[in-house]
Amino acid sequence: MTERIKVAIIGSGPAGLTAAIYTARANLEPVVIEGEISSTSDQPGGQLMLTTEIENFPGFINGIEGPELMGNFKAQAERFGAKIHSAKVSKVDFSERPFKLWTSDELEEEEPTYLAESVIISTGARSLMLGIDRELELIGHGVSTCATCDGFFFRGKEIAVVGGGDSAMEEAIFLTKFASRVFLIVRRGELRASKIMAERALKNEKITVIWNSVVTKLNGEKALSSIEITNTIDSSVSQLEVSGLFVAIGHVPNTDVFGKQIELDENGYINTSKGTYTSVEGIFACGDVQDHTYRQAITAAGSGCMAAIDVERWLENHQ
Amino acid sequence: MKTLTDSSFNEDLINNDLILVDFWAEWCGPCKLVAPILEEIERDKGGALTVGKLDIDENLDVARRFEVMSIPTMILFKKGEPVARIVGAKSKNAILRELESHF
Known part of the structure; x- marks a missing residue:
């Protein structure tokens, strides 16, 4: 069943969930497609789910555990009515509005899961592997x-x-x-x-x-x-x-699913301008998926807030 | 979900034709994500599958015996023999895909 929504937020790290808090408080009834659970950083809550204590997130004098912080972000977004969907986005069609999104838990490929008037991409980045022989085979064995x-x-x-x-x-x-x-x-x-x-x-x-x-x-x-x-x-x-x-040799942005539908830089990060605007009108990006410079929870959260404000203003002018 | 221990383990294998053992620990974040999914799978299978959780902090013998070096690790035992092994937290669909052929 296809659902029509105003804002789809793809990804649920600090950027996505901050965007969810802000758009939910603005009554845009966002749906957060949070990802699928895994033991890598590509999972609901993002990279902080695999860290222990975070000492530099402002407001927590004695630090806070990564998973606890992300649990708080999520609970705060849900408090204002953000809907959380536990799945991965498996396919998108950004060629016309409303944008079409398919999710990994829908077996019927024909109809999109969501028709969204606007999209916030906050899929973050995942850890790079070495890419040498037997690396994958030895996961869990050293x-x-x-x-x-x-x-x-x-x-x-x-x-x-x-x-x-x-x-x-x-x-x-x-x-x-x-x-x-x-x-x-x-x-x-x-x-x-x-x-x-x-x-x-x-x-x-x-x-x-x-x-x-x-x-x-x-x-x-x-x-x-x-x-x-x-x-x-x-x-x-x-x-x-x-x-x-x-x-722990670095990160790659999670932009594979967007293919050539949106402008990326030479390393696969989404190009943004005027704040969080992307090359496609109505699609915004925030957090590590568009930032390979700062890559902090606080900067991701900050850009999530920017994306929410950009979306809200853009929707007002395109109703 | 059944709680398994080093001392109960051999009997648990004898008493359950098909048992999925979840090696976990309190301090493991991904383990907490996977536990409710395993509970759901056990419920869905309605008696055809037993799911047991083994806290590796207190039951290192069994973990060593099956060379568990990463958690969560889930091992499916059929008539006492390990037939499938899943390393790392995964979605419900991904776990079911690994188990499906053994039902």
């Missing part, structure tokens, strides 16, 4: 996409974290609670993490940094037993015995 889920299994073991940014520092520091030693494998000769996170990681006695290196091979029959590391400067190869590998 390779992990969720440090908070799997750190426990590496109590007293030696493990590796790949990446030089803030997420890699956070994971490495978190994992020292369990592991006897954490090797931090960094592609360059310096960290791109923020100063405070980099200092914390470098000061941690359990963390050993392996500079100018990339992981090139995963070894182990049923479970990971060692990794091959290649030096990016002299191409020398070495083996590192670890039973766990956590990957």
Whole structure:
């Protein structure tokens, strides 16, 4: 059954749910298509669902757990009447208004699930994997996409974290609670993490940094037993015995489903202008899906608010 | 959902022809998302399937025995033998797809 709605919000991280709070309070009766549950950052609530404590979200003096914060965002949106739909958007047609959206839980492909007068895209970004042989096969057998889920299994073991940014520092520091030693494998000769996170990681006695290196091979029959590391400067190869590998090398925007229907930049992020306007009139974008610079919960929430205000004004002029 | 433990596990396998074991822990966010889905699946199957949850914090022996290194992990046992393994939280449809052929 196709439902006609004023605003469809795709994605339910800080950006999408802030847009939902604002559009719901403006009586636009938004529907949030929140995504499907998973153990990766591509899930309802977004990347914060896999983090532990968030120390820099304003208003929480002593910090707050990521999942708790997102639960609050959702409850606040629902309080004002936002409807939450647990599914992924599987197909869109943005060629004419109202826009057509199909969701993953509808088996009948013919009719769209929603006809929406306007759309806010807030699908965020997901963690990149290394893209090397056996990586997917070894998930759950040493390779992990969720440090908070799997750190426990590496109590007293030696493990590796790949990446030089803030997420890699956070994971490495978190994992020292369990592991006897954490090797931090960094592609360059310096960290791109923020100063405070980099200092914390470098000061941690359990963390050993392996500079100018990339992981090139995963070894182990049923479970990971060692990794091959290649030096990016002299191409020398070495083996590192670890039973766990956590990957935090960066993000890719979740824009696959939009195909060529909306203008993206060379890295797949949605191009926005005049605030949150996209190349398609009536479609707006906010959060990490259009921001590869700041990528914070607070900036995502801020741009979600902007998208809601942009949608409200745009709808007023296009009724 | 039935609560399983290290000491009850062998008997649970004997007493249930088809049992889906959910390896979980209190501190695991994705585990909390998947639990209500498993409850729903058990209800939908109306007696054809038992779902049991095993807290790995307190029952590490069984987790080790089946080499669980990531949670949530769900293992389907048919007449005591593991026949399907799902690693990571997934949607209801995705879980059903993995289990369907074993009913």
